[in-house]
Amino acid sequence: MPPQHQVTLAQVAEAAGVSIATASRAINGSTRKVSEEIRVRVTQTAEELGYLPNLSAQTVVKGASPTVAVLVSDIADPYFSAISSGIMAAARQAGLMVTMATSERRSADERDMIRTFRSQRPRAIVVVGSRWDQDPQAAAIEEQLAAYQQAGGRVVLVSQGPSPFDLVEIQNFEGAKALAHALVDQGGQRFGVAVGYRRLRTNADRLAGFTQGLAERSITLKEEAVAEAAFTRDGGYAAMRQLLERGVELDTVFAASDLMAFGAATAMREAGVQPGAQIGLAGFDNIALTEDVTPALTTVDAPLGEIGRRAMDLALSEGTEPRTVEVPTSVILRASTPRR
Amino acid sequence: MPPQHQVTLAQVAEAAGVSIATASRAINGSTRKVSEEIRVRVTQTAEELGYLPNLSAQTVVKGASPTVAVLVSDIADPYFSAISSGIMAAARQAGLMVTMATSERRSADERDMIRTFRSQRPRAIVVVGSRWDQDPQAAAIEEQLAAYQQAGGRVVLVSQGPSPFDLVEIQNFEGAKALAHALVDQGGQRFGVAVGYRRLRTNADRLAGFTQGLAERSITLKEEAVAEAAFTRDGGYAAMRQLLERGVELDTVFAASDLMAFGAATAMREAGVQPGAQIGLAGFDNIALTEDVTPALTTVDAPLGEIGRRAMDLALSEGTEPRTVEVPTSVILRASTPRR
DNA sequence: TTGAAAGCGATACCAG
């Protein structure tokens, strides 16, 4: 790493003919006790010299950096990028920088990244991503986060409870349940589900909610009508193919995410089935473009940008007790699930 | 910002019964001159105590932080998130952290963010986003970047040339030209274009390439067949509406990005026109989901992930002369532009 | 190979 020589505070002080202490107060005066005249002179000198405060030096003495660290599974996934967008907007308003890393859903890496984050002494660490059942790394990760919190940092999870940390929780169960109701009300009777791996809590919850929603309308979701694959576009494609190959009779398919739904739609078409015609299709999340596809995709809206903002709110707040923010979801019916 | 008390190197040294200097060498020994026995003892003690190096302190003394700063216009846009994903993957391999900010296409903010980046003393700054013609802030931004480079940092732009910095350039002109050829070869005759604001170089280049491609096939693109709006999904929608309202006769529309194409497709449908049937539609970028929409979208592939990786390659390389990497594009014909 | 000590850039306490 080539060292970068920069203008230092000492140089500014010297050029302005004041002490370092005064220069510091003039430029970053916490309790501004500097005569206006000097303040102007120093800031001008700083400007002329192109002085930029060394954030690291400030961090060393202050003990924490004006930064929030964000860990997401995959930034190319519109779900995560929308949440990240909300986080970054809120961070900017709060005058914080964002350092970001992607775990690519490998929880071993996740632990390492959190260690690296801790080295940065950020003001908060936000982890976005579903919890895994029986994750062998879960304990190690939680330990890292707990130690960080112990040391005075704030931890916010966008995930599922229960959690010893601040938590933003999407109503996966409730949303899926409401969707089931809506779809039955539209005349759906034979349901199938394309779900991501159930070890991911998000999938388990959405499936459970959907199942219960159907049950409340006296419809039993048969196990053979549930196909499981990766929680991605390709997984949706694969799961839909499974369903089609199994020959289960279906009039409506629920995909556990919009991305899976997109893949599922393509699988249907390849099999000569028109989504929204022979078989209805619904997703979850309401990511961008769900309105632009044909037929427009029925889905459960999760306000992703707001989720990011809420996470930052928690990160910036002071409380000591871990709090949970429930983010409500709402069903959006579109052409992909016509009334029958 | 609550100070965070953490285990320090001094504590580790004390607990291990060695000097701070030795502890430092044992844990981060650049030139490893520590006896194996001590090394083991120190690292174990560090582990037990939960020691984490203070990155800021290291940065202060080393003069630069193991970080690359990335500025993108909008992380929620799949174009940028795909590039970011490539950058982050490459950064991780190189053992660098990523600090990220979004300018939201406001170039005044852009300048400020670069200043803030500089305060971090990152190893490199990567700016992703099209250049504006007559951008009043352009000079100020370039000045910031130049000063940063002067001080030993590396600057990489993912943008358009000419540039005094390292540059990753997408072949917008060539790609659009090739697309024009392909569409004419398929029998297209009456072309329209939905383009983003032309002050954005990306749009100007894509439009110019497309126009020239048509010209090379003896087709003149009339000005009335070009509609200009925001370089977003909504802009595509608006531009397409303009075209339709103008009543220009069209058999094929080129949208300057896939996102614009998605919006344009919806506008067509609302007007009772089937994209891919009455009017063909093509985009640019080949973002995710272009294959999953109906009809699948013809587009120009820009390898977004690779663009990010290339940018990092440049950021990590040592050379002093500014270099340019041209990233080739390729036409992908799909159902949205059927043979006529 | 190890340790003592001099910085790195900035803040904040304590006098003046």
Next chain:
DNA sequence: CTGGTATCGCTTTCAA
């Protein structure tokens, strides 16, 4: 209000 100085956590000469 201003200046001198100890301090933050760590790396890196310079001796031993």
